[in-house]
Amino acid sequence: MxxxxxxxxxxxxxxxxxxxxxDSLLELEESPEDQELIGRVFRAMHTIKGSGAMFGFDDVAEFTHNVETVFDLARNGTIPITKDLIDLTLGARDQIRAMLDAAAGGNAADGANAARIIAGLRALTPGADGSPPAAAKSAAGKPAEKEDAGPHTFRIRFKPHGDIFANGTNPILLLDELRELGDVRLIPFLDDLPHSLAEIDPERCYVSWEIFLTTEQGENAIQDVFIFVEDECDLNVRMVDRSEALAEDGPDKRLGDILVERGDVDPEVLEEVMQPLGERLVRSGLVNKGKVEAALTEQQIIKEKRESKKQQAAAQSVKVPSDKLDHLVDLVGELVTVQARLNQTSATLNDHDLQLIAEEVERLTGELRDNTMSIRMLAIGSTFNKFKRLVRDLSKELGKQIEMTTAGAETELDKTVIDQLNDPLIHIIRNSIDHGIEPPDGRSAAGKPSVGRIHLSAEHSGANVLIKVTDDGRGLDAEKLKRKAIEKGQLAPDAELTDKEAFQLIFGAGFSTAEKITNVSGRGVGMDVVRKSIDALRGAIDVQSELGQGTTITLKLPLTLAIIEGLLVKIQSEFFVLPLAAVEECVELTREDVSATHGRHVINVRGSIVPYIRIRDRFEVEGDPPEVEQIVIAEVDEKRVGFVVDDVIGQHQTVIKGLGKTFQNSEEFSGATILGDGTVALILDLQKMVRFVEDQEHVEAGISG
Amino acid sequence: MAKTIMTVDDSSSVRQMVGLTLKGAGYNVVEGVDGQDALNKLKANPVDMVITDLNMPNMDGITLIRELRALPAFKFTPIVMLTTESQANRKADGKSAGATGWIVKPFKPAQLLGVIKKVLG
Amino acid sequence: MDQDADVEESQEYEESAPPRAAAKAASPQASGASGETTQYLTFQLDDEVFAVDISKVREVLEYTNITKVPRTPDFMCGVINLRGSVVPVVDLRLKFGMSRSERTVNTCIIIVEIVQEDEVTEMGALADSVKEVMELEHSKIEPPPKLGTRLRSDFLKGMGKHEDQFIMLLEIDRIFSTEELSIANHTLS
Incomplete structure (x- = not known):
């Protein structure tokens, strides 16, 4: 077929x-005794092999089979899980990947490499001499059938054991199958039936048969029919000559034979005997069904609770192409915009019914948006796991001993953010391995454990995710960084920097403090790329380091890039959006407040002094401010800063649109959004704005002082 | 009425292959991604036959067979396990757990249908 | 300049713009033996006529509400909402060093498709009015003069002549390059 x-x-x-x-192999390296992990490795290879063969990937199946065979020995404890075994299996994993790539039209896989891996694996097996394990197994099994010409008649005695139904076997079907092999004459034996009806156990089989089959097929074909019930029946197959067929048989058989010949007992009759039996079985079973099921359900609930969330998710997930998801997000974005228009229109028309509908649509749109966004959320764990391999390979290459640990792998982030986070994280980790962690002797000399540590963690923090890469290496030398920057002309010789500011120098283009250029890093590319990527994600980088103790690089990233909660504000006739996540509160700013501080841009908010930025002045907006202005207090770079606007309109679902390259220098805006009436409002990047204003005030103060 | 068969395998490609073959032969097909998943679904909706892999996370095939056999509704339902040649001893385990038969992986669609005919009719 | 006439001409443009093939088909007659022609959309800034290659023009919009992006040069009018996308608009008069003009019913935004740092993007150009779609023979186009135009010569592809009027053919990708738009940003900040 x-x-x-x-x-x-x-x-x-x-x-x-x-x-x-x-992932499993890398984990297994850390806990080689973990049977669950060994099982997982085995299962993965097993599935690749099995499906590979079925889908015509014979080379993949064969290669994987060889690997699986060796790993099976590890599974049953014959050979230990060693580093060599893991190395080879990782190599095998790469080889399988290469084979798949090749099948998909990539470069041909390296056959010699495959042979090397197999040879290496075989060398690990007990008594290995490099020769392949007994290959005869698969060929064994079917001795050549002696096929005489012409049809033969077989006598088959088939006596199912009483409990054969318990395995779900329906003997009638086996008889049917025999019928397909040739001409069948069938004699049922019912003499095992108890004499008293009360003794009959409806779940037992009391019938046996003797079948005469005339067929072109050999004996093996007949044995195959009964292959599943070999242990659940007495089976005797014998080829008989026509002439001797009836002569040597007992009276029962003769009677049966006659009965069949007469047509008094035929398969249909037999089936009818069986049928009510089966139905009764089910009925009797159903009596306790409710109770049993209740108990099982209870047990089930407890089991489910024990199961990890991850497994649950994996079991119930659906795969969707990501472009479909992107399209969905776009549509939701459009819907949010239209909904804003609906709100505005209904407010203008002042129609009660319309307003009710608008509110309902708003609620639904909000839910739809949250839902859509949550679909795009992925756990960062898979990205973390990729780095385990990176750390392993790099540390080997550089002769360093490094242990990588992770935390918060389940932390969820927008898929786009995760995708774009890969490269920056690689650069940071490479940097830690290359520049941060010392070689083992250097570490011992510094009184540290010879194995270095890199810790990768992720956690939620408000509308942001913090991703930290911590190493216990040599740390950054602020003085050295400054000297380097001055040498390169990136820093004025008399510049005064805090350590924190000095650490940021590592993100300058072409900046590298590595004394020798290695394969891994130190070419002066990398960290500036990190800064650019993180900026593109509207994120921030923080560096903390202690000389000799280690470095922590923290990436602060928004949860999502497509839609944010915004605070819509107005200055004169222009609208702007502030990211609501950063906003803490709004307070009034009166003319008296301004004169009370002698024109200094600070305000007393319940006892604490908060500096503020007059957006009106910053953006050179024409016109006069209202009597009472509003200050939106927000947290920026862990400080409270106020932003003065004319009016706070309210919360706004903000679909972020890029401003494009034309405005690449307008860094104070992270994008734009389209309001309900179709006009465009700019989204403020508060962090950038604060930095610009600080720089400017620095310069101005410098000039005046 | 067409008979319904559940295929249980953690490999979606095997499920797809088996599913396509069965649907092509006129059976209804439901799927389980592992023993636990299958057991939950089968408790809610019994089927005419179960085809299950043995090596699966959460609940393996042997346990699934044993659990199913303990359910009245599955006392006599044909259950066929998918095995590989390297699992000769598992075959015996499966049988003693109550499997009706087995199919050796890799298999061709025709072999699969042959086995179904043998146990389901 | 008669405003009514302008309106008619801009409407004529809207009708004739889509069937570009028809215009092309007529070109052999018009161009004679001398060879190829290119179609241009002409528009007016002050009393001068400018033109852009019609293949760059996506559509012509009526003047709409433009959101100013603060701390950008004067010639950057801001951004508009073009069917859900945010598109920057440049006031060509200011970019070319002319005086700012009052908005009239003829003021329009020409949406062009340009290549900006290897990316195809849309930009709007504010013009006093749109005139017509016309065909110019390549042979009739002269290289931009180094002197005499108030315009930087690298903004010009060349100069054409039509009914005794000079037409300045704009190098629109150059004018809207990020370099060109950001140089001014720096000088301002």
Whole structure:
């Protein structure tokens, strides 16, 4: 039968399994005794092998089979999980990937490499001499059948054991199957039936048969019919000559034979005997169904609770192409914009019914938006796991001993953010391995454990996610950084920097303090790329370091890039949006407040002094401010800063639109959004604005002083 | 009425392959991604036959077979396990847990249908 | 300049713009033996006529509400909402060093598609009025003079002549390059 099978289902799954395999292997290296992990590795290879063969990837299946065979020995404890085994298996994982890539039209996989891996794995097996394990197994099994010409008649005695139904076997079907092999004459035996009806156990089989089959097929074909019930029946198959057929048999058989010949007992009759029996079985079983099920459900609930969330998610997830998701987000964005227009229109028309509808639509839109955004949220764990391999390979290459730990792998982030986070994190980790962590002897000399540590963590913090890369290496030398920057002309010789500011120098273009250029980093590219990528994600980087103790680089990233909660404000006739996540409160600013502080841009908010920025002045907006202005107090770079506006309109679902390259220098705006009436409002980047104003005031103060 | 078969495998490609073959032969197909998933679904909606893989996370095939056999509704339902040649001993485990038969992976669609015919009719 | 006439001409543009093939088909007659022609959209700034290659023009909009982006040069009018996208608009008069003009019913925004740092993007150009779509033979286009125009020569592709009037053919990608738009940003800040 022809069934069209799409092999992409296999390859897609195989890639996923390979990535899981890698994670499991790396974990296994840390806890080689973990049977669950060994099982996971084995299962992944097992599935790749099994599906591979079915989908026509014979080379993949064969190669994987060889690897699986060795790992099976590890699974049953014959050989230990060693670093060599993990190395080889990781190599095998890469090889399988190469084979899949090759099948997808990539470069041909390196066959010699495959042979090397297999040879290496075999060398790990007990009594290994490099020769392949007994290959005869698969060929064994079917001795050549002696096929005489012409049909033969077989006598088959088939006596199912009483409990054969318990395995779900329906003997009638086996008889049917025999019928397909040739001409069948069948004699049922009912003499095992108890004499008293009360003794009959409806779940037991009391019937046996003797079958005469005339067929072109050999004995093996008949044995195959009963292959599943070999242990649940007495089976005797014998080829008989026509002439001797009836002569040597007992009276029962003769009677049966006659009965069949007469047509008094035929398969249909037999089936009717069986049928009510089966139905009664089910009925009797159903009596306790409710109770049993209740108990099982209770047990089930407890089990489910124990199961990790991850497994649950994996079991119930649906795969969706990401472009469909992107489209959905775009549509939701449009809907949010239209909804804002509806709100505005209904408010203008002052129609009560319309307003009710608008409110309902607003509620639904909000839910739809949150839901859509949550669909795009992915756990960062898979990204973390990729780095385990990176750390492992790099530390090996550089002769360093590094242990990587992670925390918060379940932290969820927008898919786009995660995708774009990969490269910056690679650069940061490479940098830590190359520049941060010392070689083992250097570490011992400094009184540190010889194994260096890199800790990767993620956690939620308001509308942001903090991702930290911490190492216990040599730390950054602020003085050295400053000297370097001055040498390179990136810093004025008399510049005064705090350590924190000095640390930021590492993100300058072409800046590298590595004394020798290694393969890994030190080419002066990398960290400036990190800054750019993080800026593009509207994130921030913070560096903390203690000389000799280690460095922590913290990336602060927004949860999502597409839609944010904004605070809509007005200055003269212009509208602006402030990210609501940063906003703490709004207070009034009167003319008296201004004169009380002698024109200094600070205000007393319940006892604490908060500096503020007059957006009107900053943006050179024409016209006069109202008598009472509003200050929006927000937290920027861990400080409270006020932003003075004419009026606070309220919360606004803000669909972020890029401003494009034309405004790449207008860094005080992170984008624009379209308001309900179709006009465009700019979204303020508070952090950038504060930095610009600080710089400017610095310069002005410098000039006047 | 078409008979319904549940296929249980943690490999979506195997499920797809088995599913396509069965649907092509006129059976209804429901899927389980592992033993636990299958058990939950089967308790709610019994089927005419179950085809299950053995190596699966959460609940393996052997346990699934044992659990199903303990349910009145599945006392006599044909359950076929998917095995590989390297799992000879698992075959015996499966049988003693109550499996009706087995299919050795890799298999071709025709082999699969042959086995179904044998146990389901 | 008669405003009514301008309105008619801009309407004529809207009708004739889509069937570019028809205009092309007529071109052999118009161009004679001398060879290829290119279609241009002409528009007016002050009393001068400018033109952009019609293949760059996406559409012509009536003047609409423009949101100013603070701390950008005067010639950056700001951004508009073009069917959900945010599109920057440049006042060509100010960019070319002319005086600011009053908005009239003829003031329009020509949306052009340009290549900005290898990215295709849309930009709006504010013009006093749109005139017509016309065809110019390549042979009739002269290289931009180094002197005499108030315009920087690298903003010009060349100069054409039509009914005794000089038409300045704009190098629109150059004018709207980020370099060109950001130089001014720096000088301002």
């Amino acid at each position: 022809a069934v069209e099978i799409d092999t992409s289902a296999f390859t897609e799954e195989a890639y996923e399994l390979l990535s899981e395999l890698e």
